[in-house]
Amino acid sequence: MSTRSRSARRPVGITEVARHAGVSPGTVSNVLNRPERVAEATRLRVEAAIAELDYVRNSSGSSLRSGRSESVGLLVLDVTNPFFAEVARGVEDEAAHSGLAVVLLNSAETRQRQRRNVRLLAEQRAAGAVVMPVDDDLSDLLWLSRQGTSWVALDRGDVSEDVGCSVSVDNHEGGLAAGRHLIGLGHERVTFLTGPSAIEQVRRRHQGLRAAFEEAGLDPDAAVRVVEQPLLNPGQGERAVDAVLAGGPKQRPRAVFCANDQLALGLMKGLGRRGLRVPEDISVVGYDNLDFADLVHPGLTTVAQPKYELGREAMRLLHSELNESGHLHERVLFTPELVVRGSTAAYRS
Amino acid sequence: MSTRSRSARRPVGITEVARHAGVSPGTVSNVLNRPERVAEATRLRVEAAIAELDYVRNSSGSSLRSGRSESVGLLVLDVTNPFFAEVARGVEDEAAHSGLAVVLLNSAETRQRQRRNVRLLAEQRAAGAVVMPVDDDLSDLLWLSRQGTSWVALDRGDVSEDVGCSVSVDNHEGGLAAGRHLIGLGHERVTFLTGPSAIEQVRRRHQGLRAAFEEAGLDPDAAVRVVEQPLLNPGQGERAVDAVLAGGPKQRPRAVFCANDQLALGLMKGLGRRGLRVPEDISVVGYDNLDFADLVHPGLTTVAQPKYELGREAMRLLHSELNESGHLHERVLFTPELVVRGSTAAYRS
DNA sequence: GTTGGGCATTGACACGTTTCAATCAGAGTG
DNA sequence: CACTCTGATTGAAACGTGTCAATGCCCAAC
Known part of the structure; x- marks a missing residue:
């Protein structure tokens, strides 16, 4: 190992490797890309030269x-959100x-930052991208x-x-499953704790919830009360406890369906602080099935999304779009699954 | 907006912009890099051409x-871990x-993947990198x-x-703080629930814990019992409950210090399943202060690390290393802070 | 012995940018 | 008017790689 340790040497290129192996640069390129x-003989000679000079391609x-370039971008709404981390893992593996x-x-949830990142991908001539758009304005993507x-x-x-491929989970189905579960437990009135209704995903979950009531012959307008918060994080969930309990003990809801687990966890904390018990006093259902849903006490009943698979499938689709010439855009829809844990119980009058 | 919507046109380059603005390519380059x-007049003319042709630099x-290149890598141990997500946010902002x-x-915690990623950075001629090494073998970084x-x-x-700059949190100090807190509550015996002792960070936390007992005039060998798990995740924490409680009710520890919050949360769940109450029966202390530490019931007493600041400072250091020519490697050490919540209580015989 | 064909290799060019010495225009000075 | 000085602009030469037509070589077929 006589690697020269001069800290800043000029990096060796394909031509130097070629000279060292007594071969033309074109051949070295072929060894690297179409071996x-x-x-056989020249290939080995070139590979030896590569190893010897510690060549790294530029x-x-x-x-x-x-x-x-041969890298793909993964544009995520918020690195901090565990949901995306899991998706990222799927994308990476694939x-x-x-x-x-x-x-x-x-994108840090902001339009501006999404635009900056999309531009960056264009500058890098990225092969492709897996994107979670920050809102329904797709103009950045079309660009x-x-x-x-x-x-x-x-x-x-x-x-x-x-316009493009998409991979998603059926949010309507998820809301429906949550609704059916609560109705099955005897709940005839439910509060839907949600984020801004501008977000398509939560809107669909809401519709699904209402559909469950209609299906059961109940009037959704009377049965579902909506509490809207500006963001979908735990802090907002905790803060929402006032609005959820508004109207005094008589009006207190017996079941709350939250648009995501983070809200649900925040809410549960807020309820605990008020001395209310889950699920004895109030049943709570979340959405996402984050790892932590299983760690709190009681365990959070929630609608599970196949996060890892979502990422994998997106990357698989992108791969096919890049390679198959006659590619047609596809739309893949996963079905969510209700996970019942301890946070929901039968209605008691 | 007469942007031609031919879906695949040859991208416009600096030369085409130059032609369009009646100027040489060199000037366009100057407009972009040293305006x-x-x-003034030519600059405006060039900028107009850039806008008109929708030029994006390559x-x-x-x-x-x-x-x-002018991008920096952030090599992270595990995207899934919320700790790193927060660090990433700091790095990004800076x-x-x-x-x-x-x-x-x-790196997905594996050596092999770390090596692949380091190589990737080299191939991209990245300006720099912020790295969390997967183990204490720094040869990849030296390369x-x-x-x-x-x-x-x-x-x-x-x-x-x-060999290089580093930013870290004083793990010894963190272990010390946790130990002092428990001793202050009257605990004279503590179980340290940890991951592989090959990990430097957890080793230091252990040493700190022991130092707290020495400081109080107690024999660390007698006071601290160690339970080691192969990984630092919630599942392992839950599984560890058997080992922690080994020896029957008489021997049951009254305080457990966990090497990170994920272990602690898993342990708390396991304890709950066994009908043991935190903190009445057992006090639990975690490490990291993840968002979720505040959401469980009871809130988890834990040693907080300045995650976001850690990321920012690392990036700041990298930036100075890249720009200041006479740069000397620096070593920045943050001090962790104990956050007391509901999971710890005074010793009761 | 000549021709043709297949395979391995070569050489030269193009990709889009930055850089730097050289050039040019114009203003100021003697 | 000749000169210099300054500041703006140009032109050409790299950077390291992939591509592709052209070349060289060897063997088989006639």
Whole structure:
């Protein structure tokens, strides 16, 4: 191992490797990219030179020449949200499988930052992207398509097939499942604790919930009360406890369906602080099935989304879009699944 | 807005912009990189052309020419861990501040994947990297330095200044604080629930805990019992309950200090399942102060790490290493802070 | 012995950008 | 008017790679 330890040496390029192996640069390039086209003997000689000189390829050079880089972007709404972390893992695993590098970019829920990140992907001539759009304005994505970078929308079911692929979970079905569960336990009135109704996902969950009541022959307008918070985080859930309990003990709801687990956990904490017990006094249902849903006491009944699979499928779709020439946009819809734990109980008068 | 919507057009380059503005490519480059060197009138003309043609710069070209890209890597142990998500946010915010793009890469706790990612950074000629090394073998990082990419180590205090910068939190101090707190509550025996002692961080926390007992004139060997699990996740915490309670009710520990919050939360769940109450029967202390520590019931007493600040400071250090020529490696050490919540109570015989 | 075909390799160019010495225009000075 | 000085602009040369037509070689077939 006589690696020269001069800390800043000029990096060796494909040409130097070629010289060292007594071969032309083109051949070295072939060894790297289409090894089958080069004779065994020379291939070995080149590989030896590569190892000897500790050559590392310069991806700027290659993607400049080829017009495309071989990394894909993963545009996520919020790195802090455990839901996305799991999705990211799925995307990464699948990408590694097909030899693509993933760069994770965070929109921090803001439009501006999403735009900046999309632009960054265009500048890097990314091969493709898996994107969770920050709102239903898809103009950034359409622009990205025009720049020649294709994408797959994640967790947004309302993207039509003529603009792009999408992978999502059926939110209506999830709301329906939660509603049926509560109705099955005898609850005839439910509070829906949610975020801004501008978010398509939560709107659908709400519709699903209402559909469950209709299905049971109950009037959704009378049965479902909505409490809306500006954000979907635990703090907001805790703060919402006042609004949820408004109207005094007589009016107190006996079941709350929360638009996500974070709200639900916050709410449960707030309820505990008020001396109310879950599920004896109030049943709580969440959405997402974060790891922590199983760790609180009582365990949170919630609608599970196949997060990891969501990421994998998105990446798989992107991969096919990149490789198959006659690709048609697809729309994949997963079905969520209710996980019953201790936070819900039968209605008691 | 007469943007041609031909879906795949050849992207416009700096030369086409130049032609369109009646100017040389070099001038366009100057407008983009050193606007002060170009006359007001031409600058406006070029900017108009850029807007008109919807030009987006090709970063492959520029980083090929300049030899360095302007993105930095963030090598994280595990995207799934909320601790890292928070750190990532800090890194991102600070990077955005200095105009650098962050690419987040996941080592998934494995050596092999770390190596792959480090190599990727080298291939991309990344300007720098913020790295959480997967173990104490720093050879990958030294190799990266030789390739001309500088880095800052995160959350690993044992990196000497002659190899690189580092930012970390004083784990010894954290263990000490937890120990003092429990001793102050009258506990004279504590179980330390931990991960593999190969991990430097948890080793230090252990030492700190022992130091607290020594300080109080108690024999650490007698006072501290260690239960070691292979991983630091909630599942392992729940599974550990058997080992923690081994020895029957008489021997049952009255206080457990966990090497991180995830273990602690898992343990609390396991204890609940056994009908033991926290803190009445057993006090529990965690480490990290994840968001969820405040959401469980009772709230988890834990040692808080300045996660976001850790990320910011690492990025700040990297930035200075990249820009200041006479840079000397630095070692920044944050002090953790004990957050007392409901999971700890005074010893009762 | 000549021709043709297949395979391995070569050489040169193009990708889009930055950089830097060289040029040019114009203003100020003697 | 000749000169210099300053500041703005140009032109050409790299950076490291991939591609592709062209070349060279060897063997088989006639």
